[in-house]
Amino acid sequence: MGGVRTAGDMVLRMQLAKKMRINEAKQYVADKLGLTKDEICDVVTMAEVREDRGFGLANFEPYAESTIGMEAKFRISEALDIKINSVERFKERAGLKK
Amino acid sequence: MNEEKKFFTRMGDGSIVYMTEAEIRADILAGSMDAADRGKIPPLTEEEMIHIYDIVTMPGGVVGVNPRDTIVTSNDSGSDKISTKCGIPTERSVNAMIHERVLGADSVDIGLEDYNYKTVKGVAKREAAVLKNALNKTTIPLFYGAMPNLGFYTKPDGPVDNWAVLLPEGKIKEALAAQEEAVEHAVRDIVYVAEQMYDIGADGFQLDTSGAAGDADFLAALKATEIIKERFPDLGVEIGMAGEFVLGMHGKLKYNDVRLAGLYPHQQVKLVEQAGASIFGAVVNTNCNMTFPWNIARVCTFVKACSEVATIPVHANAGMGVCAIPMCENSPADIVSRVDKCLIEICKIDGL
Numbered sequence: 001m002g003g004v005r006t007a008g009d010m011v012l013r014m015q016l017a018k019k020m021r022i023n024e025a026k027q028y029v030a031d032k033l034g035l036t037k038d039e040i041c042d043v044v045t046m047a048e049v050r051e052d053r054g055f056g057l058a059n060f061e062p063y064a065e066s067t068i069g070m071e072a073k074f075r076i077s078e079a080l081d082i083k084i085n086s087v088e089r090f091k092e093r094a095g096l097k098k
Numbered sequence: 099m100n101e102e103k104k105f106f107t108r109m110g111d112g113s114i115v116y117m118t119e120a121e122i123r124a125d126i127l128a129g130s131m132d133a134a135d136r137g138k139i140p141p142l143t144e145e146e147m148i149h150i151y152d153i154v155t156m157p158g159g160v161v162g163v164n165p166r167d168t169i170v171t172s173n174d175s176g177s178d179k180i181s182t183k184c185g186i187p188t189e190r191s192v193n194a195m196i197h198e199r200v201l202g203a204d205s206v207d208i209g210l211e212d213y214n215y216k217t218v219k220g221v222a223k224r225e226a227a228v229l230k231n232a233l234n235k236t237t238i239p240l241f242y243g244a245m246p247n248l249g250f251y252t253k254p255d256g257p258v259d260n261w262a263v264l265l266p267e268g269k270i271k272e273a274l275a276a277q278e279e280a281v282e283h284a285v286r287d288i289v290y291v292a293e294q295m296y297d298i299g300a301d302g303f304q305l306d307t308s309g310a311a312g313d314a315d316f317l318a319a320l321k322a323t324e325i326i327k328e329r330f331p332d333l334g335v336e337i338g339m340a341g342e343f344v345l346g347m348h349g350k351l352k353y354n355d356v357r358l359a360g361l362y363p364h365q366q367v368k369l370v371e372q373a374g375a376s377i378f379g380a381v382v383n384t385n386c387n388m389t390f391p392w393n394i395a396r397v398c399t400f401v402k403a404c405s406e407v408a409t410i411p412v413h414a415n416a417g418m419g420v421c422a423i424p425m426c427e428n429s430p431a432d433i434v435s436r437v438d439k440c441l442i443e444i445c446k447i448d449g450l
Contacts, residue, residue, distance in 0.1 A: 001168045001204055003197075008204035009238040012170040015411040015448065016239060016302050016334030019376050022169055022411065022448040041165045056237030058199040072237040085332055086233040086240075086299030 004050065004058050007033070007040040010080060017082045032080050053079065105155045108433055110393050111386040112424035119155075122391045126150050129388070129395030136343075137362040139403040142395060146444050150398065153436050153443075154391050160435045163442050170204040170449045172336055172377065172413050174243055174306040175213050177232070182211045191232035198238045204449075207243035207304050208232055214247035216256065219287040222294040230298040241336065242295040243304030246288060246318045248311035251280040258283070261347065277314035277348045281321065288322035292330065302334040302376070309366075310340035312347030313358035316366075320353045320373040327374030337370045338379025338415055339363070342400055363404035371410050377449070380404045381415045386425050390433055393422040394440050401445040411448035414441045 001008030007029050014025035026037045033053075039045045050057050056072030067075065070090055077084040091097035104116035117125070126147050134141040142150070153161065177193040180186050188196070190208050197203040208229045210218050218225055229242055252260035258280045264273035292303050303326065308319035316339075323335045344366065346359025353369050361369070363380040370378045382397040397414075401421070405412050419425040422437050441447045 001170050002202040003204045003238050004199070005202050006168075008168075008170050008202075012172070012204045012239050012449070013301070015170065016376050017332075019410045021408075022446075025411075025448075038166045041168055058202070069235045069237060070233070076237070083332055085296065085301055088332075089297070089299035090234075 001041060002043060004056050005043050006046045010055075010076060011040070013076070013080065013082060013084070029080065055079070106432075107154060107390045108424055108430065109386065109390070110384045110388050110422075110424055112426035112430060112433075115389060117389065117391070119151075122154055122389075123147070123151055125389050125392040126154075126395040129392035129397075130399045132392075133382075133396040133399035137364065137400055137403060139362075139364060139399065142399050142402070142444070146398065146402075147395065149444060150391070150395055150440055153439050154394070156436070159432045161439050162435065163439055167442055169442055169447060170413075172205050172241065172302075172304070172379075172449060173203070173207060174304060174338060174415075174417070175209045175211075176203065176206040176243075177208050178211055178213070190228050191235055194232040194236050194238075194240060198236050203238060205239040205241060205302070207241035207302075209243040209304075213243070213306070214245045214250055215284065215288045215291055216247065216250040218244050218291050222291045225291075226294040226298045229295060229300055233299050233301075239301035241302035241304045242291070242300050243306055244291070245307045245310065246284050246305055246315055246322070247307070248277070248280050248284055248315040248318060251283050252276070256280070256283070265347075274348055274350065277312075277351075281314050281318045284315075284318040285322045285325065288318070289325050289329070292322070292326045292333065296330040296333045300333060302336060304336045304338065306338045306379075307340035308337050309344045312345040313351045314348050315340075316344050316358050316361075317351050317353055320369055323370075323373040323375050334376035335374065336377035336379060336413070337373070337375045338413070339366060339381040342382040363400050364407050367404050367408045367410070367412065371408070375410065377411045377413050378404075378408060379413050379415045380447075381420050382422070384419050384422055384425055390422060390424075390436075394437060397422045397437070398440055398444045401441060401447065405445050405447055412445075413449035414445065414447045416441065416450050 054067035060066030130141040177190045197206040259276040261273035305319045309316035344361045
């Protein structure tokens with residue numbers, strides 16, 4: 001799907017977290033983002049969505065305003081209503097969560 | 099006299115061959131029937147075989163699917179390929195970012211260049227540091243990956259007697275006992291590594307080429323997955339196979355009362371589900387002596403049967419020498435794209 005160029009990373013997270021087959025995973029992500037399955041597969045549409053909602057992109061300028069890596073994963077975790085292990089461990093290590 | 103039109107395709111070793119329509123259709127039928135006979139599964143329908151023919155003979159080097167039908171990718175030693183295989187001296191977290199931002203990968207795994215859990219166990223905490231560094235920088239899911247590779251537990255590299263030596267010597271009981279002992283060592287090492295990776299936030303854990311050393315090797319992967327899912331339920335596990343058929347090096351090993359020797363992908367996936375894995379990596383071996391049409395029809399027959407019964411995502415392993423990808427280092431894009439198109443459109447796979 002192109003990973004962060006579309007919503008491929010999010011679809012794969014649903015496969016890992018909930019064992020969803022591809023169409024179910026795509027529908028889940030689409031529903032959570034308020035988009036269609038076609039839109040989450042589209043590079044141009046998702047570039048705008050990812051930039052607006054801070055889900056991380058493959059390209060980011062200016063750096064100061066972009067959301068990448070762990071910051072993006074915090075937002076993805078909330079948007080998809082799933083636990084992302086690296087986010088949970090980060091919260092523990094940063095003292096944000098007991 | 100007009101010569102019959104011939105189409106460009108390849109053999110299983112990647113060499114170029116030109117085939118007539120009749121030859122291609124005959125090989126597609128033969129490949130599907132071979133899989134159906136071995137796996138005791140239905141062959142492809144006539145419609146599916148026609149679809150494969152259309153894909154094989156489609157003009158153009160690279161073929162594609164409709165954007166709405168695109169699927170996701172996982173991989174084995176993905177982050178290591180740039181440095182180890184291509185000789186570009188980049189650190190693995192950098193490789194992960196290259197996969198994410200340049201190559202458009204949906205996920206990637208961090209793994210040691212000596213890609214097996216016995217070796218990794220000795221440096222697991224340092225490997226965890228590499229993965230943690232990568233996790234802080236990347237958005238895509240990151241796996242930690244390696245192979246169970248049961249053979250490494252045999253002497254002189256490991257603690258148990260070598261069953262490959264014992265069996266030809268007729269020491270059957272000793273050979274079976276050695277494999278059973280190796281399973282226990284492997285499970286312990288795999289779970290230890292999983293614990294380190296879970297602690298630093300790994301999104302997934304990959305058991306690559308499960309079954310490479312036969313049924314005991316597959317059993318190690320299943321037992322390790324069961325323990326991992328019990329202790330770390332949030333850690334997704336992917337079990338990728340080594341071959342289409344689980345070789346009975348032991349012959350009597352069972353998992354949940356199912357004998358492991360002789361299982362094909364549509365049977366393997368059910369045990370992988372029972373162990374608690376999130377993703378199953380189906381494998382069908384490429385026959386170097388047969389044509390691409392033969393190989394891809396055979397692959398589609400096996401993988402379709404697997405996908406139809408699976409309740410977890412199926413990621414067909416489409417790498418060198420498997421799932422009709424030729425057995426050569428530089429995979430030709432004309433074949434790779436046709437394999438992907440067939441697997442997506444006919445087998446309804448969930449990933450590659």
